Amino acid sequence: MPDYNNIVRAMFFISLFGYARVLENGLVRTPPMGWMSWGYYMCGTDCEQNPDKCLDEKLILSVADTFYNEGYQEAGFEYIIIDDCWSEHHRDKDGRLVPDRLRFPNGMKYIADYIHSRNLKFGMYTNVADVTCMRYPGSKGHFKVDADTFAQWGVDYLKVDGCFVGEQYLNNAYIHFGGYLNKTNRPMVYSCSWPYYIEFIHNRKPDYPTISKHCNLWRNYHDVVTSWSAVKNIIQHYEDEYSGLEKYHGPGHWNDPDMLIFGTDSLTEAQSKIHISVYAMLSAPLLLSCDMTRVKGYEKNLLLNLDLMAIAQDPLGIMARPYRIDYITLWVKPRMPRKGDIYPSYSFALVNVSGQKRTITVRPSNYGLNCTDGYSVMDIFSKRFLKNITFEDSIDVTVPSEDVILYTLFPL
Known part of the structure; x- marks a missing residue:
């Protein structure tokens, strides 16, 4: 007769090993740099009434063209990430997510292929709950099919939010979803909002030793908004919390203070220097969120300053x-x-x-x-x-x- 206790134990350790591999997927050995839709375009679905804030295929391809043609790619900016509100409100008959048919008529594989043709990388968004933060279909109960879908579409980076669920579910869901991403055999950067929800929604202390084993980067403070006071609050948070955060930070696993607010007319030139300098010193992700045609000359000079980017992308990855x-x-x-x-x-x-x-x-x-x-x-x-x-x-x-x-x- 087989020893079922030993079989169960063996299956547990095989499963645990599979999940633990998420961190060591060989990705983001320096902090990711690129563009993300949320901070500026947010849930930009009303393209007829508000075309300047329209989250659609044309916008995403235009960012890829800007990175490719205007020197951003050479400076290290490579990820182009679609945040919430990209899908239809219902899955298809096979339970798969469906891109909004009007705003993304050619589908996400087409966008991924276009971005990859520019030697850039493509990112997307989901949430571990039944719905996303903006009430689009979430991934709860669909971890495997969603992981497989993102892999088939050619996704290189996945931001996973944590709205509308409890503490214990969060602590399990991020590990399990990461395991399914790993099993696709497509390397995908795993960006988790896990510690933010644990600390600021559930009022508990994040388990950073575990988080850092299962995520490539993680949000641990409030969303940035387009104001100098918001930037100052973020900088102050990382100054205050340095001793509790720096030990889990380094190649392949990064604290994420949220997006740069360049291109939004929110900061003076000197304030912009502080914003990007502190992020560079923190070895933080550098993700723009703006209309790229509105980036001012002094902002572009900062973003394309290779000596500054060398600090941000230093291979030691030490948090200042x-x-x-x-x-x-x-x-x-x-x-x-x-x-x-x-x-x-x-x-x-x-x-x-x-x-x-x-x-x-x-x-x-x-x-x-x-x-x-x-x-x-x-x-x-x-x-x-x-x-x-x-x-x-x-x-x-x-x-x-x-x-x-x-x-x-x-x-x-």
Whole structure:
């Protein structure tokens, strides 16, 4: 007679191994960069009355063309992601999701193929409940068929929301859905909203050791809205919660502070520098959400600044550590290149969100720099090398109101 207890145990560990593989799918070894529809277009279904906010096939293909033709792809922007409100309100007779027939007349495989022809990557959205956050069909009870559908369509990135379900269901559903995604054998970035709902909807502490094993990135704070105050609140959250978040963050698994609000006339030029600089220092995903024709010249210069993108895409993937100095927050990030595989380079972002300019003195040796041959200091925004310093020297910096100074120090 077979030993059924051993069989059950073996099946459990096989299943567990299958789910655990989700994290190590080889994807997003640096944080994903691209564009997502929600922040600007939201549930843009009324295309006749509001054509400028229409979420449709034409829009998605236009973003692909912009990335391909205007240098964004070379800077690292590659994912184009459709968020909520893309489907019909009912599944087909076989239980499969159906794209809105008017707004996406050629279907999602057509869009995926077009995006892939540009050597870019395609992302989509679902929710683990019966319905999505905007009441379109969700994936509860359909995890396998939806995972298979997304794989057949050629999806490279899947954002999975967590509206309308309880804490225990969330803690199980994200693991199980990730398992089905893995079993499709199509590599798909798995973006989870799991910790946000646990902390801010169910008022519990997220289980980051488990979340980081099963998701490639995860939302852990409120949605950004198009305002400077929202950006400041997000930055403050990551400053306050650094010690609880940084240990689970790195290649293949990222904290996600939500989208960049460039192209929305929401920020001054200096505020835009803070927004993208802190995200780059955090090794956060850089996902735009805007009408790409409305990106201002200074915003585009920031997005295509390859020295800034090198900080954002550094292969070490270290989340910068914040230090509060009077009214300035100094973010310090060890990064490549290393000298002799011993001494890393460091990026320093001095962020001033106050209403007046501030002057501080920074001594690099207080923040881990110890190359006795010294460092060469580069200003990331001007793209100029400023001077060489010893690791014991001090640097005096004046940061204008609501602005940032961003340096990288390379070991000599």
